[in-house]
Amino acid sequence: MARRSNTFTFPTLPAVSWQPGLPVHGAPTWVIVVGEGGLPAAAKEAGERLGVDLDRLYEVQQATGFSPTAGATASYPLLTGEVTEVLLVGAGDGSAKDLRHAGAAIARFGRGKDELTAVVAEGIDDATLQAVAEGVVLGSFSYTQKTVDTGKPVVGRVTLTDGSASERQTVLDRGIVLGRTGWVARQFAITPSNEKDPSWMAARSTELAASSGLEVTVWDEKQLAADGFGGILAVGKGSTRPPRFIRLDYVPAGATKKTPYVVLVGKGITYDTGGLSLKPREGMVSMKRDMTGGGSVMATMSALRELGANVRVTGLICSAENMPSGTAYRPDDVIRHYGGRTTEVKNTDAEGRLVMADGLAYAVKELKPDAIVDIATLTGAIKVSLGSMLYGGLFATDDALADNLADAGRVSGEELWRMPLAEQYQELISTPIADSVNSSKGPGSITAALFLKAFAGDIPWAHLDLSSIAESPADRFEYSVGATGAGARLLTTWLTSETPTSGIG
Template identity: 85%
Template sequence: MARRSTKFVFPTLPAVHWQPGLPVHGSSSWVVVVGEAGLPAAAKDAGERLGLDLDRLLAAQTATGFSPTAGATAAYPLLSGEVTEVLLVGAGDGSAAALRHAGAAIARFGRGKPELTTVVAEGIEDAALQAFAEGVVLGSFTFHRKTVDPGKPVVERITLTDGSSSDRAAVIERGVVIGRTGWLAREFATTPSNEKDPSWLAERATEVAATGGLTVTVWDEKLLAADGFGGILAVGQGSTRPPRFIRLDYVPDGSTKDTPYVVLVGKGITYDTGGLSLKPREGMVSMKRDMTGGGSVIATLSALRELGTKVKVTGLICAAENMPSGTAYRPDDVIRHYGGRTTEVKNTDAEGRLVMADGLAYGVKELKPDVIVDVATLTGAIKVSLGAMLYGGLFSTDDALADNLADAGQVSGERLWRMPLPAEYVDLISTPIADSVNSSKGPGSITAALFLKAFAGDVPWAHLDLSSIAESPRDEFEYSLGSTGAGARLLTTWLTGDAPIAGVGKA
């Protein structure tokens, strides 16, 4: 039952504009982006406009500790004239990653200001300039429920120029949209769970569909039971707030039967106590973000029409709240998933794979895609393997798909590290009672991936376990303290590339 809803109001983001040539009247705050090669060529003209020798300013700031490393800053107040301050921002080696960090630093500096005029180096490659715009958006992220001292608002407008007559507006706009997907996924993940439940997530998806040219279908608990979504129902049955299964469909203009078709499956656990296998208190803190995978799928779908994505995409979000109660599912229960496969429960805190199994099974059986990719904050074990904030885990049955996703991760800044799927470990999730168990001793992220692999059938499949990059311990680079919204920029970058499934299925 497809339905549309009222217009979705996107978060208030800074307006980022490209200005050919130096503006005749700039803002009261100017920013000069400094790379390892020194000041940009337009800095001389900017200095004349400001009545300031920027070479001398850079030398003075360097003498007191400033260096052009990515994201480094040094502010200099001006005591007369229309311009009241100049900020030097380091751009490092000028790579996309470095410029993303620089953009985020500028956004933090701009909080509470109406406008910044920013001078960058001429001839920046499109990918790096796009990353700069992404950083501006991501560094602006803010979320609170304060009634007192809410902090400074995001900068209203940032004008970018390299002093030339070139028009780079389209590159900037793409960067803003991709950055917005990261912001939106963060907002979903940061929303506290007393506000956010499976129905809330379905409402957000419905609102996004209304603005993004998507079709949305939502299964409530009655439809889930009628259609046999045993995993989602089991995980959600302990909560007074029932589960939902959400489907978002994007069909590009001019689509035919030969248009490549990708299905995304996102974990949408809106709060995870562990269920009857209760987490300790420390383990529950931050579990409001256990729906990061589902939120990143919604955020990704929000941008596809705006960016002209050429592939057909369906997003499936498996949403439930995992709570202990007299109606909660138990260790030793046997669950029958969508399509009939069974799982013996050994740990109710290994719930993500149970809901994801239903989504994968539905996607393979009903949609018959060319590729299926699931994304989740699935295991703590991936943090043990990969540490925090450097790489997310990537598992795949197809080398080309793994390579394409890894390339998108490198471009987007959400990097992936491919992990193995050894058949020898399948015995670790075997049981005489059911087709598999949901938890076992051994390499936890690998056995979780092997559990999901069985539900992907013969469709080229990838599993993204992003627990290792889902939360930042501090405001750093393009990240803010707390949830990162991991996956949205990665998936959007991948799906809006020229050929996201090139080579898939041909090995």
């Protein structure tokens, strides 16, 4: 019997490479990336190489309905020569966001092909070129357990050029790794829960640590009980598959006591039935992705050494399966969390905040970082507030931390909208029985954030409620239908920026 490697096997991604100058021959398919300003500067020379008047081709395609909106495509077959087709891809306004969409369109068109040559605008800036590479990786994503009609494989290679003699491979390499974090987080989230449980999360974390230069520590159910992780234990009580608490540590080369230190806390609910407060059938569909926060923390941690992050980072994944049974926790139970704070349970379907409370309390008491960011698909209420696939919710006690995360969201394409932490709503989660309740009838995303805030102490803290961007309803731009792996590219972009903790505290 084959034995599984103890290192994580990263997915097979398309190669994305840079070509100084136009290639003499190139791939059988050439892609011309067209912005609102028209064809790229190198299009004239490219057309001469291909024996095609690209200006005329563009005019004809426009006349038949093509416009250079981000991700739009129009293909044209060539009947002679080594190159067999030309693809026009819209780049919209030329922003990084629109070029990410264009990269994803190139990847989708390239499925089953060995290689594409893509001509982009001359002098494209680093952020925008990086976004093209991210889009190629993200648009290539697939996951299937089908045994027939498994679909075409990802494109083998996409060679980018602007016709100049510049060398830009380093920029593309960063985009590939950032795109890979989104792919890995998406792969974790879409894995079905008959395979994925807390032990599975721990095993994948251990493999990632071995592959990525991280230290890993895993608490099993016995150690969780010994150390007082009451929230994680309570939520996991109803399942035959016990909970886990996972710690991943990254320390950059040359780190000192003055090196900034950040802790990430991820919700790792591998399936959420709602427990005894049972969800309706429709509400359970897609709950295999309720560990998106934890999976995004794992994916982020895997990229830090490769991208040279200059901050210390600990990732904490709070993992349990929320099931109804004779051993499940109940409404009106009182839970004692790590560090002693108590919660009266009013809804067992508000379980994510219970496991994350333990993670936050552990971070405050044992790690004492400069900042804590938790990430979760926490509430349906955030989708009521922000809609679907536009913004994730951001709550924060520190303005600089909120600004730094929001900036990273804009750069990565996983945008955030800051929500209020209104203290007036604190009374909605009060109870004479315990320090707080875990659910209320009030504004759901805000009261959930207020519940978690109490566990973050005085440390600058941000809470990302990403339920609103965790599930794509269709194949569109860089997303495929289903789980999006929300948050991995956002966190990686933030932590690998030059000064991620600037102004905090």
